[in-house]
Amino acid sequence: MNWGVLLFPGSNCAEDCFHVIDKVLGKPVTYLWHKDTDLGDVDAIIIPGGFSYGDHLRPGAIAHLSPAMTAVKDFADRGGLVIGICNGFQILTEARMLPGSLLQNKGIKFLCQDQTLKLDNTDTPFTSEYDPGDVVVFPIAHNEGNYYAKPKTIAEMEQNGQILFRYCNADGEVSDATNPNGSINNIAGIINRAGNVVGMMPHPERSSDAVLGLSDGKGVFVSMLKHLEAKHGSDQ
């Protein structure tokens, strides 16, 4: 099971994702380079957080046009698992691999805090380790995390179970008061229609190493791993 972490100029959570796959999961992982068109033999791709191209113009505006992203699209079209975290989510929406867009936080400030999230759809390769309604803590750290899509798109996504995580409080309440950035319907993470591409603003990797006091996020990577292992089992 090979994992790839895609590196852009300005990515700054790539090492963190690498660390979690390598040290916490103990699985093989390599860096992928934004200029490459051939991503090699990987089974899952993480597009990490950071400020690709300095977030100039819009987060993800320049990165999504890089050669590697064409390859990532092909990979996803073939059913490969792709997860974009924070800036990775922004890149995936810019690339139209996920619907909607991430606008500036309603408070117009960068927001770094440990955030409670409520699990919505847990019947996906990324969330199978959780139960619906689970409340977990993942850190957030972003300036443009305010998820927006047209009302019609939102309605379809809601209906299709494409919402994976919502911002909530410690009791699991989802309301305007528990919405840190203004996202529509408190959306924190979504999945594409095909069920193999995820984007989320919160950082599951930062919640995967118990020394740091948080470990809820590990479930995202373990879910992916189990899915891949099951798939590989059936492939063989």
Next chain:
Amino acid sequence: MDRINKMSEKKSGMEEKLWIKAGLTDSEYELLTSHMQREPNTVELALYAQMWSEHCGYTHTRPLFKHFLTTGPRIVQGPGENAGIVDIDDDEVLTFKLESHNHPSAIAPFQGAATGVGGIVRDILAMGAYPIASLNSLHFGHPGDAGHTRYLISEVVHGIGEYGNCLGVPTVGGELRFADAYKGNPLVNAMCVGYMKKSQIKKAIATGVGNSLMIVGNLTGRDGMGGASFASKDLDEENEEDRGAIQVGDPFMEKLLIEACLEVFEEDYVVGVQDMGAAGILSSSVETASKAGNGVEIDVSLVPKREEAMRPEEVMISESQERMLLIVKKGMEDKVNKIFHKWDLHAVVIGHVTDDGLYRVLEDGKTVGEVPVWSLMDAPTYILEGQEPAHLQQTRSFKNEDVAVPDDLNITLLTLLGAPDICSKEWVYRQYDHRVQMNTVVKPGSDAAIIRIKDRDKAVGMTMDSNGRYCYLNPRRGAQSIVAESARNQVVSGAEPIAITDGLNFGNPEHPEVYYQLEQSIIGLSEACRALDTPVIGGNASLYNQTPEFGAIFPTPIIGMVGLVKSLDHITTMEFKNAGDFILMIGETRDELGASEYLDQIHGLVTGDVPELDLELESKTQKFILEIIRAGLVNSAHDIGDGGMAVALAESCIAGELGAEVSFDLDLRSDSLLFGESQTRFMLSASFESAEKIIDLASEQGLEAATIGRINTGNQLIINNLDNILIDVNIADCSEAFKTGFDKMMKTDA
């Protein structure tokens, strides 16, 4: 030399004295002409003016540095390089330093603060290290009465956040303090800590005649023209024209620079590295050449520029950001360039190391300036005569009886919890990514930030501290107290203090009273560093912090301290953990109200003397605290600082969301007991058995320690003395006051 503009040709009236305009005195001009044995041309004059400024030449502070302790068993590199280095065992080292960006931040707060972060990160990078955390110490006027101050705060915090966040270096701590003395001249000091293996250490040295000087990073423009000499003047209207000197930060470029430089450093291509800070290409190359005893020549026409028709001296002193100087082994230039190219950057040869000891500036191959390297480094120093500030006579005569004990001490406590210096700074640090790199074990909001070292059972404590009011009221003891307080923050977190970096923020040293403050503060810092075994491994001086309208700032030495947590098990935080645990207080409370936050906030008085400080007792007590923490006896630990015992207790309750009741038997004024700032005190919690052990151990060592009460699940904080209830407040109210204090302050309208 073709381009000679003999000064003497124009040397008639006062306005013709170009050296005066450049910031040099008549005697300095005389000295440099004697060094050169002729008169300088415009290029050469610019070289001296920059290198001999306070900012580059430390003309007023250098003679005072002799007081500092700069060596010790863990000190690998003391002052003199881009940053000092300490040993943290296992062949691993840390490098750290702080730097001020006060004047730029006063004028363009967002950019000034952002480029301040960028600058200090490059210092760390130049040591060969990976930047693992940054901190900042900020001082402003009181925001309640000025929209402009609120604007400055917002912009400075935004600038620091945007730069650090983009770099992916977590901003993990710092401090934010307020006094009207900073109204016209805010202070913005940033600190960065880097990590590396001992074998990866780099030096700022230009060895090897024939080796190449390569410039990497951003293009050179006219930004920050004369920033070094700008930082060495008072901020006043006359400097208005200097205000074009604003650099714009490009954290994206800096991030690439970090990646590319560290990749190059892995190979054996580079003999020396220096970041380009104040006075840009000039100071970086002079310093590296001087260290090697070599000369250098630089051709300004080779420097990649983004503006046209730049004069040679403009290229030499430009402070365009995100540039570094590499001294590259002859023949390796292409290899270096190749790595930079991978990151879409260039690395360009602009000159060479020579053997003639001369600093030679060329333009299109023709010499346009040539002076001895040593003479540029040999800035004249000034030892002045200090004079005790007049206000000290009056402030020292303050007696506690001059103020009345407030009727409602609950309200006093709530007011203090919401006071600018004490209230939660979450408004600030939630704008900083403090978790990136996944090493932040203790995030902002506790006493020290704790950053783990991956794959090892150890971590690093980081703090930044100052207290302008203390230093204003007693520069020497005030400075001692800062070091002591910083070290207390380390030990309560489970870290053994290792070393400090200091930022000397003062007014114009040419005023005898300011010089006195500077000298006394340095002496105080030095004394405390010796007593607590925390050598000074680097620092920064920012003088001339004053404006005609508001006068000089409080004397504000700021220290950044790093400590070593020897096992992750030792990490301790300040919040109360368990109902039923016993609360202990270590240290003696005296009738000391002078210089306190309480006098300032409640009585509107900045007066009195700074509390007594026995450095020997301090050292002994700190070792004891660390010993009991390492022994696993302590569940929470907090130092008693601003706002005194009651505030420390309330903070531990708020953070732990638990109640507490404590009782004393002390014959003291209530306000001294609750809010006095007697030094060398700690607030701990522990289980019954551990509490007993702690008391025994303390008495064995002759230290004052008492169990004062217990933690409970209730919602009240109750403090009794001699059977009187002094405080009985709701924790939720405390929490509300503490957490909303900052927001309220930022919303107050003038």
Next chain:
Amino acid sequence: MLKAIVTVMLKKGIFDPQGRAVQNGLESIGFEGIGSVRVGKQIELTLETKDRAEADSSVHEMCDKMLSNPVVESYSFEIVEA
């Protein structure tokens, strides 16, 4: 040489937090009678071509591909002599 002046704004109907913040800020320092504020970007590009039609089509393409995000933004531009 030609110069393209491109304006990119959030589409109507999408809440603009920055615009709101600017409006609040202006009101807090005493400006009255501000109906609404929107904040967008202005991007100025100098182009080496002298052919307006060519410039026009290439700037359109830049806007569609990179300078704006059609999901949330609209753009307009004018081309002038540099």
Next chain:
Amino acid sequence: MLKAIVTVMLKKGIFDPQGRAVQNGLESIGFEGIGSVRVGKQIELTLETKDRAEADSSVHEMCDKMLSNPVVESYSFEIVEA
């Protein structure tokens, strides 16, 4: 109702990292012949007044006080019917 369209750009000679990044980005996806790129802000304000002179002087004041930082930025604006 009037509308003020304010443009705030970094002053000439002040480095614009964003403009440079955009230029590199455009070049990397194949656009050629771009001389330079500068990125600034466009701020649109609707004003309740109908008096152009009043609007003009109040927008000037807004720009000086809040919308631009005169140390690094310059501004210009036009006032149109909303």
